[in-house]
Amino acid sequence: MILPVVIYLFAVFFVPIGGMLGLAVRDDELAEVMPLTVTEIAKWDGAGLPGPTAFEAVARDLTTAANARTAGTPARRLSYDDPALRGVISTTARGLKGEFAEGTDWTTRLPELDPAWGQPAVWTAIDRAAGPYSDFFVLAALDLRRDAAGSLHFAPDESRLYLDVLARTLKIAASVTAICLILALPAAYLLKSVSTGTQGLLMIVLLLPLWTSLLVRSAAWMVILQKNGIINNVLLKIGIIDAPLELVFNRTGVLIALSHILLPYAVLPVLGAMRNVSATQTLAASSLGAGPVRTFFSVYLPQIVPGISAAGLLVFILALGYYITPLLLGGPGDQLLPFYIAFNTTQTVNWGLAAALGSILLLATLLLYGVYVKLVGADRIGLG
Amino acid sequence: MKKVLHWAALATLTAIPTAGIARDLTVVSWGGIFQDAQRTVFFDPFKAESGLPLAEDSWDGGVGALRSKAEGGDANTWDVIEVEGDELAIGCEEGFLQVLDPAKLGGIEKYLPGTASDCGIPANIYSMVMAYDTKVFTDGPKNWADFWDLKKFPGKRAMRQGPKMNLEFALMADGVPQADVYKVLATPEGVDRAFAKLDELKPSIVWWTSGNQPMQLLGSGEVAMTTTYHTRVGNSNKTDGTQFKLTYDGSMFLVDSWVVMKDSPHLDNAYKLLEFMSRPAVQVKWPEQLGGGVGVTEAQTMLDPALAESLPSAPENVAVSLPLDVPFWIANIDALNTRFAAWSGN
Numbered sequence A: 001m002i003l004p005v006v007i008y009l010f011a012v013f014f015v016p017i018g019g020m021l022g023l024a025v026r027d028d029e030l031a032e033v034m035p036l037t038v039t040e041i042a043k044w045d046g047a048g049l050p051g052p053t054a055f056e057a058v059a060r061d062l063t064t065a066a067n068a069r070t071a072g073t074p075a076r077r078l079s080y081d082d083p084a085l086r087g088v089i090s091t092t093a094r095g096l097k098g099e100f101a102e103g104t105d106w107t108t109r110l111p112e113l114d115p116a117w118g119q120p121a122v123w124t125a126i127d128r129a130a131g132p133y134s135d136f137f138v139l140a141a142l143d144l145r146r147d148a149a150g151s152l153h154f155a156p157d158e159s160r161l162y163l164d165v166l167a168r169t170l171k172i173a174a175s176v177t178a179i180c181l182i183l184a185l186p187a188a189y190l191l192k193s194v195s196t197g198t199q200g201l202l203m204i205v206l207l208l209p210l211w212t213s214l215l216v217r218s219a220a221w222m223v224i225l226q227k228n229g230i231i232n233n234v235l236l237k238i239g240i241i242d243a244p245l246e247l248v249f250n251r252t253g254v255l256i257a258l259s260h261i262l263l264p265y266a267v268l269p270v271l272g273a274m275r276n277v278s279a280t281q282t283l284a285a286s287s288l289g290a291g292p293v294r295t296f297f298s299v300y301l302p303q304i305v306p307g308i309s310a311a312g313l314l315v316f317i318l319a320l321g322y323y324i325t326p327l328l329l330g331g332p333g334d335q336l337l338p339f340y341i342a343f344n345t346t347q348t349v350n351w352g353l354a355a356a357l358g359s360i361l362l363l364a365t366l367l368l369y370g371v372y373v374k375l376v377g378a379d380r381i382g383l384g
Numbered sequence B: 001m002k003k004v005l006h007w008a009a010l011a012t013l014t015a016i017p018t019a020g021i022a023r024d025l026t027v028v029s030w031g032g033i034f035q036d037a038q039r040t041v042f043f044d045p046f047k048a049e050s051g052l053p054l055a056e057d058s059w060d061g062g063v064g065a066l067r068s069k070a071e072g073g074d075a076n077t078w079d080v081i082e083v084e085g086d087e088l089a090i091g092c093e094e095g096f097l098q099v100l101d102p103a104k105l106g107g108i109e110k111y112l113p114g115t116a117s118d119c120g121i122p123a124n125i126y127s128m129v130m131a132y133d134t135k136v137f138t139d140g141p142k143n144w145a146d147f148w149d150l151k152k153f154p155g156k157r158a159m160r161q162g163p164k165m166n167l168e169f170a171l172m173a174d175g176v177p178q179a180d181v182y183k184v185l186a187t188p189e190g191v192d193r194a195f196a197k198l199d200e201l202k203p204s205i206v207w208w209t210s211g212n213q214p215m216q217l218l219g220s221g222e223v224a225m226t227t228t229y230h231t232r233v234g235n236s237n238k239t240d241g242t243q244f245k246l247t248y249d250g251s252m253f254l255v256d257s258w259v260v261m262k263d264s265p266h267l268d269n270a271y272k273l274l275e276f277m278s279r280p281a282v283q284v285k286w287p288e289q290l291g292g293g294v295g296v297t298e299a300q301t302m303l304d305p306a307l308a309e310s311l312p313s314a315p316e317n318v319a320v321s322l323p324l325d326v327p328f329w330i331a332n333i334d335a336l337n338t339r340f341a342a343w344s345g346n
Helices: A003-025 A029-033 A035-041 A052-068 A072-081 A084-095 A106-113 A120-128 A136-141 A162-193 A196-211 A214-225 A230-237 A251-276 A279-287 A292-320 A324-329 A337-347 A351-376 B002-018 B032-050 B063-071 B085-094 B144-148 B166-173 B178-185 B188-204 B213-219 B230-240 B267-277 B286-290 B297-302 B305-310 B315-320 B326-345
Strands: A144-146 A152-154 B025-029 B054-058 B080-083 B121-133 B157-160 B205-208 B225-229 B244-260
Touching (some): A003 A136, A003 A351, A035 A120, A052 A084, A052 A106, A072 A084, A072 A120, A072 A136, A084 A106, A084 B326, A136 A144, A136 A351, A162 A196, A162 A292, A162 A351, A196 A251, A214 A251, A214 A324, A251 A292, A251 A324, A337 A351, B025 B032, B025 B267, B032 B054, B063 B085, B080 B085, B080 B267, B085 B326, B121 B213, B121 B230, B144 B166, B144 B188, B157 B213, B166 B178, B166 B188, B166 B244, B188 B205, B205 B213, B213 B225, B213 B230, B225 B230, B230 B244, B244 B267, B244 B315, B286 B305
Parallel strands (some): B025 B054, B025 B080, B157 B205
Antiparallel strands (some): A144 A152, B080 B244, B121 B225, B121 B244
């Protein structure tokens, strides 16, 4: 009976995720277009320059590639390692003019086409990209590089990016979670306390945003928060501020909009937990002499912790994956990791790096989930 | 046995979508008012003349999008696409674009010099310019130094997110003559200089990503000036009654191309579409729509003189603008993208 579900999960969940993890460590693009070179480079001991057979293999591979118009692929792969190498491959492929002349001394001919062939740098880059598997993309996603000798270094300052982005992603998601929880507790309490009719109305108000397109909601926030937007105009009119506040295209805009979008996910689990708390218990606490503060912290709060946990976890994990809202409402310093995944997928075409970033986000999420469960206990997370 | 049946059913299900369902020739462009205009000038008249069915799709650029289509094999649904300069060059080099036969398209000499290449013919000629609201500045900015001058022209600036063209503008603002911009940018010191100049403006920059944002940002008063595609300015003035002004001085001259996906099952019809779109009599109707320039030399001479003067392809506008150096950007885009992302994020 459960087989369809298993197949479904397998096809739409495990296969794509497995594919992504695989893509992050697969590194066979160079080998596809330059198979002879990859075979020859494996025989090289890494000292000085490789032997004449490697030079000949490069010439053969690039001649074939130039004729098949595939030289762009190894050029792109090597440019991830060092941007200058894109030019080396393109120049050489063009210089060979699609004809492999037998008997040429390629150890002098290749450096004539591009002097880089006379230096070890390009050869070590080819060696590193020989595949079929490598840690290159995963390391790049952590701002790490491997040098010729194989030891790890941080990337130079001006190209260090992804560790900051990961930290920023976690920080923004945590901020949104905190804001949502602070707003969700009174909101859920209000929903629980009012009459059934009012509750229905408030519930619609709360859930309506969930049924509106994400893009529309983000764009609406842009209109509300901009320099001549509703909020600034009202505040200026009533004289609270003298100059418009900067509420959008920065962190403020992202936090406001993300908190609004994710608020229902925080309110509902908390509401569920609150409904399970019997009103007689708080009455009993008061009759036994506890003040309102004591009653809340000793009797009420412990019983709604599972709801709060579930709400926090839900909001946090959802916030990690937001792309369009920060894109529309934030500045470049407010983009989350998904922005860079999309950037590497469609703009720089570095799918290995995109997959590695995705894998790191997935692992970071699982890790945090694990830590959280360890701290709070799995049975303390519930939807009420 | 039951399990086997399930797997067989699944296999059949997943196999169906790729089982060669016949589809029509599909042309892909940039959507919105831009593609509406192309439909009026190119697509509908082509359908009427040839009697061929023509489907449409739209995209936002990116070599990655093209590459994933190409790797889709039979699942690829795109045939003729409008691409930017770097997508044309990389796509042609990586081999997922069709090498075109110039003989079927009227020969290379039919097009403005430098606009036709192995894999593409010009689709649109346009500029990245600076624009401002004449209601805010009666005597507006004249050049990039003015764009950087926050004292003389207070207010925020909107620029396209990414290093491309912004580094060129920064160098021009820093006093580098137009002719030397790429010479300077080719050196590490030149790149540092461009980023340092951008640093001056950084707190006042709002970054835009999609072509319709600049006019919204300018119209709502969020920014005082913006960089924008020139076509958007005239269109905004026409449809929204704004009084925006642009200047071609120091603008970037850009060419989009029509390309054909390699292994397109509709290659013959794709040629027919390209040939139709590059006829001077058809091309001449294009600038009337949005003010985009034409890539066919004969069409430029057939235009109404007043209109011809306002186009980026008009000789006096070409003289003061800088053509985008596509090979420079292909060689450096990855490194500069990363550097820009790190710079802008901190």
